[in-house]
Amino acid sequence: SDTFQAYFARPFLPFLATLFWISCLLPIHANGQQVNGLSGWTLFLDPGHSRTENQGLYRYSEAEKVLRVGLALQEMLLTQTDIDTVYMSRTNDNQSVSLSQRTDKANSLGADFFHSIHSNAGPASVNNTLMLHGGWRSDGITVEKTPRGGKLMGDLMIRDLTAAMRIQTIGNYADRNFYQGSTVRFHDRQYPYLHVNRESRMASLLSEAGFHTSPVQQVRNINAQWKRLEAQSHFWSVLAYHELDRPTVGIATGIVRDAESEEPINGARISIAGQEYVTDTYASTFKPYSSDPEELRNGFYYLETLPNGPATLMVEADGHYPAILDVTVRDDDFTFTDVDLISSVPPTVTSVSLPEDEKLNVGRPLVFTFSRAMDRASVEAAISLDPAPDSLRFTWAGDNSIRVLTDGLE
Numbered sequence: 001s002d003t004f005q006a007y008f009a010r011p012f013l014p015f016l017a018t019l020f021w022i023s024c025l026l027p028i029h030a031n032g033q034q035v036n037g038l039s040g041w042t043l044f045l046d047p048g049h050s051r052t053e054n055q056g057l058y059r060y061s062e063a064e065k066v067l068r069v070g071l072a073l074q075e076m077l078l079t080q081t082d083i084d085t086v087y088m089s090r091t092n093d094n095q096s097v098s099l100s101q102r103t104d105k106a107n108s109l110g111a112d113f114f115h116s117i118h119s120n121a122g123p124a125s126v127n128n129t130l131m132l133h134g135g136w137r138s139d140g141i142t143v144e145k146t147p148r149g150g151k152l153m154g155d156l157m158i159r160d161l162t163a164a165m166r167i168q169t170i171g172n173y174a175d176r177n178f179y180q181g182s183t184v185r186f187h188d189r190q191y192p193y194l195h196v197n198r199e200s201r202m203a204s205l206l207s208e209a210g211f212h213t214s215p216v217q218q219v220r221n222i223n224a225q226w227k228r229l230e231a232q233s234h235f236w237s238v239l240a241y242h243e244l245d246r247p248t249v250g251i252a253t254g255i256v257r258d259a260e261s262e263e264p265i266n267g268a269r270i271s272i273a274g275q276e277y278v279t280d281t282y283a284s285t286f287k288p289y290s291s292d293p294e295e296l297r298n299g300f301y302y303l304e305t306l307p308n309g310p311a312t313l314m315v316e317a318d319g320h321y322p323a324i325l326d327v328t329v330r331d332d333d334f335t336f337t338d339v340d341l342i343s344s345v346p347p348t349v350t351s352v353s354l355p356e357d358e359k360l361n362v363g364r365p366l367v368f369t370f371s372r373a374m375d376r377a378s379v380e381a382a383i384s385l386d387p388a389p390d391s392l393r394f395t396w397a398g399d400n401s402i403r404v405l406t407d408g409l410e
Contacts, residue, residue: 056212134192135174149203264299
């Protein structure tokens with residue numbers, strides 16, 4: 001993730017690019033607040049890469065995703081705390097900003113903390129969180145860069161982000177340890193590995209929030225509220241870094257799936273405490289990223305500013321029976337409720353092993369295959385033959401194919 005980029009991808013637009021760069025460095029001040037204790041502290045947020053760089057699956061880039069996480073985090077800090085200033089290294093998809101420009105500007109502004117926001121890449125089967133602060137090994141001991149604070153923030157963010165995304169983590173590392181070995185006794189280079197940690201003159205951290213090469217992760221990354229979920233976890237970590245309590249939380253979130261296929265459901269309708277949410281559909285969200293209306297689905301929902309305490313969660317989707325659940329909206333964390341909906345589409349027999357003009361012989365199995373998983377007991381009770389055999393024996397292949405054996409049939 002930590003690679004250099006050209007400042008101007010289009011040299012004939014230097015003036016416009018400069019205006020973009022200047023505008024994103026103007027301080028934005030809070031309009032209102034719930035949490036006091038950040039006054040006098042400034043944060044420099046650095047959404048990694050630029051424009052649509054680092055393409056992930058489905059033509060959605062890391063750069064686009066992390067920008068929106070950064071903007072959401074900036075908005076939360078400015079509207080819910082008394083923080084003085086939150087700077088952004090870029091604020092739109094048109095800017096191209098180099099690594100040196102990011103750290104040079106953060107240094108010139110004298111920001112107190114530098115957070116570089118990224119997502120990771122790798123095999124499609126891999127998905128986890130990672131934090132990297134500036135550090136190295138010296139005489140068998142890990143040394144953190146000064147000013148210190150990146151490790152502490154990383155410890156908090158890896159806890160909060162991993163819990164929010166509900167995926168695995170590989171931890172919070174000093175960056176040179178991660179890239180050049182955490183068990184060596186002595187690193188030849190006694191300074192941070194990553195540019196953003198090495199060149200920033202303040203406490204710093206780079207976060208990797210899941211893999212944009214994971215199909216499961218990337219369909220969630222595309223969702224706007226999923227990026228707010230990530231930003232919300234970072235917001236709580238910043239408060240914990242300053243030993244401040246979270247403001248009252250009222251967020252219900254989760255995944256809606258089909259109970260049989262375990263596939264997320266597009267267009268599911270979720271309602272709670274007078275608020276409604278519809279999970280992403282091809283028309284609403286996925287069309288720019290796939291030509292196949294059935295390819296992408298995340299089933300993700302996210303409802304904010306809910307009253308705390310007992311509530312009724314209703315989930316509906318076409319072709320499924322509705323679900324009504326009693327939940328308790330937490331005041332200190334996300335209220336996670338995943339919902340599995342049962343299909344209301346009647347099952348059909350998709351194949352029978354015996355042709356219509358062929359007789360059923362003793363000992364020859366009769367195999368029925370159904371379009372959906374079946375209730376075994378009810379299917380077995382419903383099967384009869386005329387003339388009746390001495391007995392029927394049933395075996396199943398999964399839950400949608402039954403093998404019937406007859407005894408004593410003439």
